[in-house]
Amino acid sequence: MTRVEGSSPPGQELLSSVGAAWTRAPYPSLVVDTAGALVEVNAQAARLFPAAGKGVPLARAVPDWLVEGHRRAAVGGADAAGPVRGRHEQWTLEAHATSGADGQVVWWLVDDTHRELAETALRNEQERTRFLAEASSRLLASLNTERCMExxxxxxxxxxxxxxxxxxxxxxxxxxxxxCAGGEVEHRTLRIDPADVPGLKEALQGFPPVPSRWIDPSALPEWALPDGFTGPVGSVVVTPLPGHGVPAGALILLRRSDQAAFDASEELFARVFAARAGAALSAARLYMEQSSITATLMEDLLPPLLRRVHGVEFAGGYRAAQDTERVGGDFYDVHPGAAPGEKTLAVLGDVCGKGLEAAVLTGRIRGTLQALLPLAGDHQHLLRLLNGTLLNSRHTRFATLVLASVVRQENTAHLSLTSAGHPPPLIVRQDGAVEEARTSGTLIGVLPDVRSVTAEVDLRPGETCLLYTDGVTEARGGPLGDVMFGDARLRDALAECAGMPAEAVVERIHMLVAEWIGDNRHDDIAVMAITAPRTTHLTAVDGHTAGRYTA
Amino acid sequence: MNTAPDDSVFHLDTAHDASGDAHIRITGDLDWDSADDLAEAARTLLCADPAPRRLHLDCARLTLCDSLGLASLLMVHRTCAEAGVSLHLDNRPALLRRLLDLTGTAFLFDDDATGAEVPDTSGEAAAPPSPPPPSRA
Amino acid sequence: MTDMTTAQEDGTLARSRDALWQAVWARDEDAAARAVFAALDAGVDPEAVLLDVIAHTQREVGRAWAENRFSVAQEHSATAIHERIIAAMAHRVPAPVTETPGTTVTVACVDGEWHALPARLLAEVLRLRGLRVDFLGAQVPTPHLIAHLHATVPTAVALSSSLPLRLPTAHSAITAVQAIGVPVVAGGAAFGTDGRYARLLGADAWAPDARSAAGLLERGLPRPAGGAVRQSVDDLPHLVDQEYTLVVRAKRRLVRNTLAGLEERLPAMRAYSEAQRERTAEDVLHIVEFLACSLYTDDSGLFTGFLDWTADILEARQVPARVLEPALALLQKELKDFPRTLGLLDQGRDTLRRRGTRPSVPGPGAPA
Structure with a gap:
């Protein structure tokens, strides 16, 4: 053992229990006797605890948590005590006890300040990450702008x-x-001047955010305070919500004056949050714009709701090929006669192709037919004119359709049916017999001239004429898989429909075809039933049948 | 002209025979996916120098023809008529005959219906159901 | 709504029901409308007319079809007549004027669900109670439903399904709706008489009938937080055994092989016409689909309940229920590596055995 120079006077027996380098150890260290008095203080410890010195009671020199730690170590033994932790001035310290001679305890102190700061930062960071993950998933959940703002x-x-x-x-x-303050969200639509809030106008124009400390909280206008917010505003952050090229809005954050003001890292974090909210809000806005445009377009393109016209039942059903697209290549319309004795023109058809192109062609055909209604009595003439308007040198996209002119005389519905390249309509009689209308003709829109043969058909009460597209007969499925629904099954199904109202016939055929298809992919499917009612119809129920959103 | 390894996948085999006629053999489904290919293949063949006098579409291996398939056949018909080439739809399967009858377009593909002023030397029957397959190089 | 005493009202309701039943039996729409409007004219509460006359009669129609007392045409006609009368009532009985209709409800049937009438009745009841309603009708594809909800953000969705086979589809609809922060009330026979399948699939609430559904919706439901879509295995951890997936994917093959096996075992079947053979294939397909549905929910009651119901339907048409047994035996052979499936098929065979022994010659063309 070598005697060493230290902060304590030399000549102590102490050094028999500690190393020579002890006094210069880089960590603060104290030796305390069983009575709780300091026996030795090394250089680092003396710097840390200026009041410490030989013979000084521990309680006078060090914080309480260490005094308490020593009390337990003195009773239970140094090894059993384990490290104790606590703060001393700006530091966080961890103190480890080891046994010295004569029941003395040697305390070794480790500066833990950085670790604790790092752990706190990490915890904050994890919390923020968790929050951002939750925020993103909740913000993206709705594509409705108001809900997204909420x-x-x-x-x-x-x-x-x-x-x-x-x-x-x-x-x-x-x-x-x-x-929002305290959980309650209000929505307002106001004429405001963004310049009333410092930084808001800039944020809405996409300029970088104004630092919080520049914003005078007392200058906030009344409209910027939620109803649930109590107490004076202590600090404000205004941050832009970046959008798709243009800002999606701006977020104003308020803290009461009894809360700590926003610090720099909080401001930064608010910007990170605002970026996510802005992305979600922009997506919602884009979606809402698109869907409202689509909805407007589709109003004209979707098949109409059909109803009874002049004592004859009309019902239609449509199912588009892809479940996400409700407009396809099949269409139908009913143009009521001007008066009960005049003919009603029904049309059902199929244009070649899918999606928007097909929908545009469908729209042209429906619009042209509407314009040609005064000529509806002469199917050949009507088809020739329609053909002429659709001829196009660039492509050979065509349409096939069936025209039905319908008028009721007494209890009988009289139909003139003309197919233009389309599967001929089927007729189910009162006794369940199924016939095919004897009509045929050329498809529309490709050839310079078209020809067709019209069939005249009478429907007695309870009899139905079914117009359909080939999506019905060419539907693939069935219990064994890849089998076409085909003409025979359609006729069998229709045979059961004798005496049914038109809506029931449409629903029955649609249901059987849908069951046949199961999970398979399918083409557009459209059917229209024209039925002579079994009983004289009910004026109270005529028309206005509330329809369905989708076929 | 070789048989492609997999007949379940749509493909076209094209050739010119010794007499200068052009041939396209259609295998598989003529539909949304493949309709443009046929019209394009026909256009390419008609651009050959010297131009063929006849274009034969062999439909023996056609498994499906939807409305876009028919549209492409009508486009080939139009292209041929404009080029003065006579078009022949050979070996029409039942599904194709039915579609042509239903849509009132069968007459377009009867021999010489294109209006091309080309003497028919093939000796094929005027009205298919199933004319003999043309000879191939 | 009315000055009538309860006893008077009960009498009027009973008379209307009788008259409506007679009318739909005869497929006489005028008489049906007279029956309903007479009750309204007598001062019966419109909600009672909807639920205690029309809905009541519609249930009777379903029962009559099951017992083979109604033809397919009669059943469909009755439904169509009811639909029209409900539409006419909507014009005759205006919705009450509310200052702020705070509650908006979207009513929809699950995709593949054709029975729109129960949902339609609920929509009308809600309208009569002054709620704002969007009625989307039968078989609404889930993407359409979601698109509608994004646009409208209703207070809640009422989702209707009568066929248990639609439960997997209903599940994906429920989770998709909740993911955008809208609560779901499930209703209809598919969710079980006690709502067990609604709970199983994580619906926010279940209602046994239109009145209680309307009550729930009036009181309001808390919004789910929204966010990530819950996946099927989150609610139904048993699905990780893949038995459901594999049975669904093998559906067509199972039907084909079972049909071939039946023809081998039962000589009578070899004389079937193509149409009869197809009917039998449909019966087998139904068995496989209900088996899959039981695997999805891990609930054998769905499968045995279906077999019992099918047996009743078959017997009402003079077809012995024992025809189902060989099909189950053949499926057990096909699915021998799937323990959960085998257990279900065992329980199914027990169910059929308990129905007693009758000659086991399959009758052709029995509707399922």
Whole structure:
């Protein structure tokens, strides 16, 4: 053993229990006797605890947590005590006890400040990541802009601030606003001046955010405060919601004056959150715009709801090929006669192709037929004119269709049926016999001239004429798999429909075909039933049958 | 002209025979996926120098023809008529005969219906159901 | 709504029911409408007319069809007549004017579900109670439903299904709707008489009938948080054994092989016409589909219940129920590596055995 120079006076027996380098050890260390008095203090410890010195009671020199740790070590033994932790001034310390001579305890102190800071930062980071993951999934859940704004302010006011206000870009002169404090979300549409809130105008124009410390909380206008927000505003963050090229809005975060102001890392985090909210809101806005355009277009393209006209039942059903596209190549229409004794023109057809191209062609055919209605009495003439308007030198896309002119005389519905390259209609008689209308003709839209043969058919009460597209007969499926539904099954199914109302016939045929198809892919399917009612019809029920959204 | 390894996949085999006629053999489904290919193949054959006098479409291996398939046949018909080439639809399966009858277009593909002023030397029967397959190079 | 006493009203309801039943039996739409409007004119609450006259009669129609007392044409006609009368009632009985219709409900049938009438009745009841309703009708593809919800964000969705076979589809619809933050009330026979399948599939609520569904929807349901779509295995962990997947994917092969096996075992079947053979194939397909559905829900009651029901239907048409047994035996051979499936088939065979012994010659062309 070598005696060493240290902060304690030399000549102590102590050094028999510690190493010579002890006094210069890079870690603070204390030796304490059983009575709780300091026996030795090394250089680092002396720097840490200025009051410490030989003979000084521990309680006078070090924080309470260490005093308490020593009390337990003195009773239970140094090894059993385990490390104790606590704060001392700006540091976080971890103290390890080892046994010295004569029941003395040697305390070794480790500066734990950085580890604790790192752990706190990590915890915060994990919490933020968790929050952002949840926020993203909740923000993206809805493609409705108002709902998306609602979720954004809910999340922001829960996690980032006491209250949150989302200002969307102006629609016209008004800005849609969503405000949330304490869980309740309000939606307002207001004529506001964004310049009232420092940084808001800039944020809505996509300029970088104004630092929070530049914003005077007392200058906030009334409209920017949610109803549920109490107390003076202490600090404000205004951050843009970046969108697809143009800002999707701006987020205003408010804290009460009794809360800590936003610090730099919180402001940064608010921007990260705002980026996600902006992306979700932009997607929702894009979706809403697209779907409203599509809905407007589809109103004209979707088959109409059919009803009784002048004592004859009309019912239609349509199922598009892809379940996500409700407009396809099949179509039908009924143009009621101007008066009960005048003919009603029904048409059902199929244009070649799919999707938007087919829908455009369908629209042209339906529009042209509407315009040619005054000529509806002469099917040949009508088809010739329709053919002429559809001829196109660039392609050979064609349409096939069936025209039916219908008028009721007494209890009988009289039909003139003309096929233009389309499967001829089927007729089910009162006794269940099924006949094919004897009509045929050329498809429409490719050849310079078209020819056709018209069939005249009378329907007695309870009899139905079925117009259909080849999506019915060419549907593949069945219990054994890849079998076509075919003409024979359609005739068998129709035989059971004698005496049914038109809607029931349509539903029955559609149901059987859908069951036949099962999970298989299929083409557009359209059917229309024209039925002479079994009983004189009910005026109270005529027309206005509320329809379905999808076939 | 070789048989392709897999007849379940749509494909076209094209050839010119010794007499200068062009041939396309259609195998598989003529539909949304494949209709454009046929019209394109026919156009390419008609551009050959010297131009063929006749175009034969061999439909023996045609397994399906939907409305776009028919549209492509009508396009080939139109192209041939414009080029003065006579078009022949050989070996029509029942499904194709039915479709042509239903749509009132069968007469277009009867021999010489293209209106091309080409003497018919093939000796084929005027009205298919199933004319003999043309000879191949 | 009315000054009538309960006893008077009960009498009027009973008379309307009788009159409506007679009318739909005769497929007489005028008489049917008279029966319904007479009750309204007598002051009966429109909701009671919808539920205690029309819905009641529709249930009777279903029973009459099952017992072979109604033809297919009569059944479809009755439904069509009911639909028209409900539409006419909607014009005659205006919805109450509410200051702020705070509650909006979307009513839809699961994709593949054709029986729209129960959903239609609920929609009308909600309308009469002053709620805003979007009625999407029968077999609504889930993508359409979701697109509609994005556009409208209703307070809740009421999802209707009568066929248990649609439960897997209903499940994906329920989870998709909840994922966009809209709660789902499930209703209809498919979800079980006690709503067990609604709970199993994680619906926010279940209602046994239109009145209680309307009550639930009026009181309101909390919005689910929304976010990631729950996957089927999250609710139904037994699906990881893949038996459901494999049976569904092998569906057509199972039907073909079972049909071939039946022809080998039962000489009478070899004389079947093509149409009779197809009917039998449809019966076998139904068995396989219900088997798959039982595997999905891990609930044998669905399968044995289906077999019992089918046996009743067959017997009502003079076809012995024992025809089903050999099909189950053949399926057991095909599916011998699937323990959960084998267990279900065993229970199915027990169910059929308990129905007693009758001659086991299959009758041709029995509807399932």
């Amino acid at each position: 979720v954004a302010v809910e999340l922001a006011s829960q996690y980032l601030a006491d209250a949150a206000v989302l200002v969307a870009p102006a629609a016209g002169r008004r800005h849609p606003l969503s405000l």
